[in-house]
Amino acid sequence: MIELSGKPFSGQEQRFGGDTLNTALYLSRLVPGLAPSYVTALGEDTYSQHMLKAWQDEGIDTALTVQIPGKLPGMYAIELDEQGERTFHYWRGESAAKALCQQAQFSTIMATLQSYDLVYLTGISLAIFSDEDKHAFLLALESLKASGVKIAVDSNYRPRLWPNAADACEWLGKLYQLSDIALVTAEDEDAMLGMQDSPASIIATRLHSMGVKQVVVKLGSEGAMWSEKGQSGQARTNKVDHVVDTTAAGDSFNAGYLAAWSMGMTMAECCHWGNKLASRVIQHQGAIIPRDQTHYITELMSI
Template identity: 75%
Template sequence: MASTPKFQQKKIAIIGECMIELSGQPFSTQEQNFGGDTLNTAVYLSRLVPGLAPSYVTGLGQDTYSRQMVSAWQSEGIDTSMVIEVNGKLPGMYAIEIDPQGERSFHYWRNESAARQLCQHRDFPSVVETLKAFDLVYLSGISLAILSDQDKRSLLLALEQLKQSGVRIAVDSNYRPRLWRSGSDACEWLGKLYQLSDIALVTAEDEDLLLGMKNSPAGIIAKRLHSMGVKQVVVKLGSEGAMWSLYGLNGIAAGNKVDNVVDTTAAGDSFNAGFLAAWCMGMEIDECCHWGNKLAARVIQHKGAIIPLDQTRYITELMSI
C-alpha cells in the first residue's frame, strides 16, 4: 500500500457522545452494541487513515460498559486519552424497536448520561488546552444539543479559544428536533456554532427541517452558511452526491450508483469521515467530497452503522494509491 505522509502531520479530535445500543424486541432477546454519530465518524476516519489515531473527546462512567467501550475504540485505533471519567454517571442508552413492517423506532435514556457532564468536569479545561495543539476539531449539532444552556456556552467558548489558537472547526448540524426545546432554540445555538466553524458538512434535509423549509436549493443553503462566516460548505444530497462551495466557487461531486440500499444508518457520518480523511491527505474540497460519497455508498450497502473492516479497507487502499 502506498504511503501518504501528509496525514502524519495532522491531529484531529472529535467531540461527541456514544451510547449503549439495544436492538431487538422489548422483553425478549436483545443485541447489545454502542453507537453515536461522532463515534461513527471517528471509527471510519481511523480506518481510512491508518496511524492518524483521531482523539475522541467525551464523558463516560467508571462502569464495565464504559470500560469495554473505551477498549473497543482503542482497538479501532482511536486515541482515548481525552475521554473523561465522570463519577456516578453512566453512558446514555437507546433501544431500536422494529415493527412487523420493518419500520424502526428509537427510545432514549440519556438525560443523566456522563457525556452531558463533559463541560462541567474539572478536567475539561486541560482537555481544551491540549486541543490547542490540534489541526482540526470536529463535532455535530448533537454534541451541542445534549448539553445544558450553561454547558453549551462553555463548549462554544472553548471552541472560540481553539479557533483563536489556529485550530480549524468542522461541524455537521445533524439536527434532531427532539433534542431541542424548539426550532428557534436550535437555530440560535447552531447559528453560534456555525459562526465558529471553518468547515460545514451539512445535509440538505436537516437544514430544511431546521428552518421549516422544503427542497431548498443547495446553493441557497451554502449561501446562508457562508453569510455566517463558514469558509468551506458541503451540502450532502443523498444519492445525488454533494455540492461544495468555497470562496465563491462551487461544484457538484456526483454520487455513486447503488443498486441495493440496505441501511442508510451512518451515511452522513461516514461521508464526513471520508471527507476529513481526504482533507488530512491534503486533497482539494471536490476530491474530499468524492471520497465522502465513495465511503457513504459502501456503508449503505450493509446493515448497521459500522461495516466490516475489510469493506472499509478497500476504500483505504484506493485513497492511498
C-alpha cells in the first residue's frame, strides 16, 4: 500500500508499507540471500511500478506478485500522537490485492508455493477477500499444509475490516487450525474476543487447542511470551526511552522471529531477535527504517 505520513494538507511524505510487506522486507534484510517471495496484486500504474522496483532493490522476489490492468494499490495515511501511537486512515476498497484469488495466476502461484518451507500471512490477508475468496484461499492453504509447507500467521485483527467480531473469530479460527506458528498480539486477541487483559498463557492455551504448535503472544513494552510442547517463557525487551512511531512494531518483530527461526534458533532466541528489531523500528518514523539500522541487527545475529 502507499503510505502517507505527516499532517494532512501539509508536507506529507510518500512511502510504501503494509503488514506482510513490512515483514518480508525486514526478513530479506536480516537474512541476506534469502530472497523471500511476496505474493500480492498491484496495478500497472506508476505507483505500482515504483513499489515493485523498490521491493526488488530490497532483495524481495516479486515473481509471484500479480499486476492487474485497471487496478490500483491501496493507500493509507498515518497520524501520530505525542507518544508515537498511531491513527490510520485507509483507502483500499478497490485495491488490486483484494482481487488476487480471482486471477488466473492464483492456482499457479499456490502450486509454486508447495516447494517452499514456510508461508507467512496475517488476518488482514484474509479479511480483505470476499467470503467466496476466503474459502478458496483457505483451501489453497490446506493443500500447502498437506504438502508439508509450514504456515505462520499473525491475526493482526482490525475491526473495520470485518462485519463484526464473531465473523472475524470464525474465519481466523479456521486460519489458526491450519497454522504451525502463531505470532499474535495480546491486545488484538482480547479485542476480537471482547476480553480485557487476558493472561498470555490463556491466549496461548486457546491457540494450542486449535492445533498451533508454536505460539508467541506479543506484549508490547513487556516483550513476548512463547509456548511450545508444554514449555513456555517470556522474552523481555530492553526499555526504549523515546518511542517515535509504533508503526510496524509487530511486523518487524515477526520478521526478527522468522529470521531466527530460519536459522534453527529456539523460540526464546527467536523472540529475543524479534524484540531487538522491533525496539529499533519504533525509534524511527514510518514502517521502514533506514537500512543501516537493520544491518546492525543482522551483524549481531551472525555473531
